[in-house]
Amino acid sequence: MYENLNSMQREAVFQTEGPVLILAGAGSGKTRVLTHRTAYLIEEKGVNPYNIMAITFTNKAAGEMRERIDEQVGYGAESIWVSTFHSTCVRILRRHIDRLGFDNNFTIYDSDDQKTLMKDICKRLEIDTKIYKEKTFLNAISSAKDELLDPITFALQATGDYTKQKQATVYREYQDALKRNNALDFDDLIFKTVELLKTDGEVLDYYQERFRYIMVDEYQDTNTAQFELIRLLASKYKNLCVVGDDDQSIYKFRGANIYNILNFEKHFPEARVIKLEQNYRSTQTILDAANGVIKNNQGRKEKALWTENPQGEKIDFQQFETAYEEADYIARDIQKKVQSGDYTYKDCAVLYRTNAQSRLLEERFVVSNIPYKIVGGVNFYARKEIKDLLCYLKTIDNARDDLAVRRIINVPKRGIGATTLARVQEYANQEDISFYNALRAADEITTLGKAAAKIRPFVLFIQTMRSKVEYLSVQELLEEVIEQTGYVKELEAEDTEESKARMENIDELISKTAAYQEKCEEEGTPATLSGFLEEVALIADIDSLDENQDYVVLMTLHSAKGLEFPQVYLSGMEDGLFPSYMSIVSDDSVAELEEERRLAYVGITRAKQLLTITCAKQRMIRGETQYSKVSRFVREIPRELLTGAVRQEKVKKMPQQETYMQAKKTFSAKPFAMPKLGKDLPKAGSVEELGYGEGDRVKHIKFGEGTVKGIVSGGRDFEVTVDFDKVGTKKMFASFAKLKKI
DNA sequence: AAGACCGAGCTTTTT
DNA sequence: GCTCGGTCTT
Secondary structure, eight states, X not given: OOTTSOHHHHHHHHOOSSOEEEEEOTTSOHHHHHHHHHHHHHHTTOOOGGGEEEEESSHHHHHHHHHHHHHHHOTTGGGSEEEEHHHHHHHHHHHHGGXXXXXXXXXXXXXXXXXXXXHHHHHHTTOOTXXXXXXXXXXXXXXHHHTTOOHHHHHHTTTTXXXXXXXXXXXXXXXXXXXXXXXXXXXXXXXXXXXXXXXOHHHHHHHHHHOSEEEESSXXXXXXXXXXXXXXXXXXXXOEEEEEOGGGOOOGGGTBXXXXXXXXXXXXXXXXXXXEOEESSSOHHHHHHHHHHHTTOSSOOOOOOEEOSOOOOOEEEEEEEEHHHHHHHHXXXXXXXXXXXXXXXXXXXXXXXXXXXXXXXXXXXXXXXXOEEEOSSSOGGGSHHHHHHHHHXXXXXXXXXXXXXXXXXXXXXXXXXXXXXXXXXXXXXXXXXXXXXXXXXXXGOGGGTTHHHHHHHHHHHHHHHHHHTTTSOHXXXXXXXXXXHTHHHXXXXXXXHHXXXXXXXXXXXXXXXXXXXXHHHHHTOOOOHHHHHHHHHTOOGGGGOOTTSOOEEEEEHHHHTTOOEEEEEEOOOBTBBTTBHHHHHSXXXXXXXXXXXXXXXXXXXXXXXXXXXXXXXXXXXXXXXXXXXXXXXXXXSOXXXXXXXXXXXXXXXXXXXXXXXXXXXXXXXXXXXXXXXXXXXXXXXXXXXXXXXXXXXXXXXXXXXXXXXXXXXXXXXXXXXEEETTTEEEEXXXXXXXXXXX
């Protein structure tokens, strides 16, 4: 079992005791090392799986590690604690945060909620948000928490600096408000856990005993608070194994402290350092390119990545006149590769520096009928309709979250306006009760007058729902909220493309509640409303990537970290875009350019077989045409590795706006969701092959019987509109629907 | 209280 | 170029 590891990997696996730093270059098989190490601990060292913890940054990474550990470890794998920093902390806090004066059923605020709360506070403190931006405050608070500065310490450090003093005041107010709402923001999850472990010896002892062997993935991305958390937990047994690559540290803006990895041996003098330098992922050419770029950075740990893989193809470098041509080239190139039969869509990934770049690519992909998935941008759970419904559930779950209540009290419209809200709030402050409790006492608020009558049904509704929490499933609760509020009915009445998309999202949310139920039953854990809300709060977009589906993935370089693809396109490689203009003109431009360079390194090393680098001479940014030179990072790649050179393409016809909109409409909310591989993919073929036509009566497995109203060819599949007798008109893809003529 | 209209700011990256 | 938020009107 350990024979197919190389000597360094084996060393990392066998070094189980004491602090270990594994410097794992890109593609050097670190996940393999971690999983083998876990197996070794259990099977050879007799360690109880219950005493092992593995921490990652994303749910996806945690899920993958879980899967591979399960494969590797057979018995007892399920009691190993594998999870992200954030969910680890939530699990700890749910049990013990009452010791810090919070309720154990606290809610978690996302960035949207934070902003709303901050606006509130600025208003209350009469801060002119034209001069002092909410966002700046939130950033300051976030960095403070990353550095474990509480409001008092922060204030002490602010003496003599007016802006900082102001931030200190806001910080204190912000924390007070969170506590009143029984809520924590993302950063608090870590901060409060550290606080808990530091102040409560009993809890600390419990978790130190439990986590005798700790492993941390992507260690270069940890911030000070996360480091402290790990340090506290590991300080008793000192069996701490961290894996990382300083060359892939790209989250400085999020507080990641690169010195956690650079100074690991200082923090743990007895630490063993093991370097994994053999790359199993990429061709020699790709590796040479990556090394050519990263060697321009100073102050990195000395590493020499090498591979036994073949030289491989040269890097395809293309410069275009415009960003349209660039997008067009990428789309055609992918189509060409797929049609040749050598690759599938899911072998390809397009990476870019900023999310805004995805639009042009998306347009081109829609026109070319290429199935794709965009990772990032607006998170599913940040969409308005989803947040609204979740806030209903949150209100039912935790009455102290004022924010959630205020969001939904007039959605859908109940004729409760700003004035009424202000009066209720005033009463709440006066009586020192929560906003919701003030609503419950609406009849006592003399200033309300007739408005009290509008509040009563809302309160009654929430109270009734609360009494049902015990015996209804999450799905049933959600469906009842939708039914009782008429939320979907209102969208139905709107009958626009947008409202349809929203309804689809709501359906998606319902299936997520069902999936949650299923998951809990599988794991044998109780499915609760709080549990669902919590899971939902900690989901990132990248977690939804599904390797089994055949689509091209589009995402930012940041999101791509930890992933690999046979075919990688690095688009928009222009000075000013990547490296970003901000990093070039910054006061600290040397450091910021190094961070950008690491990002380039991450991008290049995602590729297994072929790397394509593209850029455009002109592109629209923020409604303005920008003219840019080829990125300096491209020039750092040894010339002989590149083909294509600077190329002059004739301007291709721009996509007709109408064609695009039409195409996009056909596939509205969920473009090109594809059936799982393995099942036979129905070919587009002809309409006849469907076995039914317009006007025919058909049967659907879930919706029952109905009449076919229309069939539209979507290129690779047909979109069929059916008017069902029971559930009304639905649009669906023929390959999914499996409609039967009757 | 609800809807229409207009201007500001944004785009570097996110658990 | 687009989105969000604020203000004005009914």
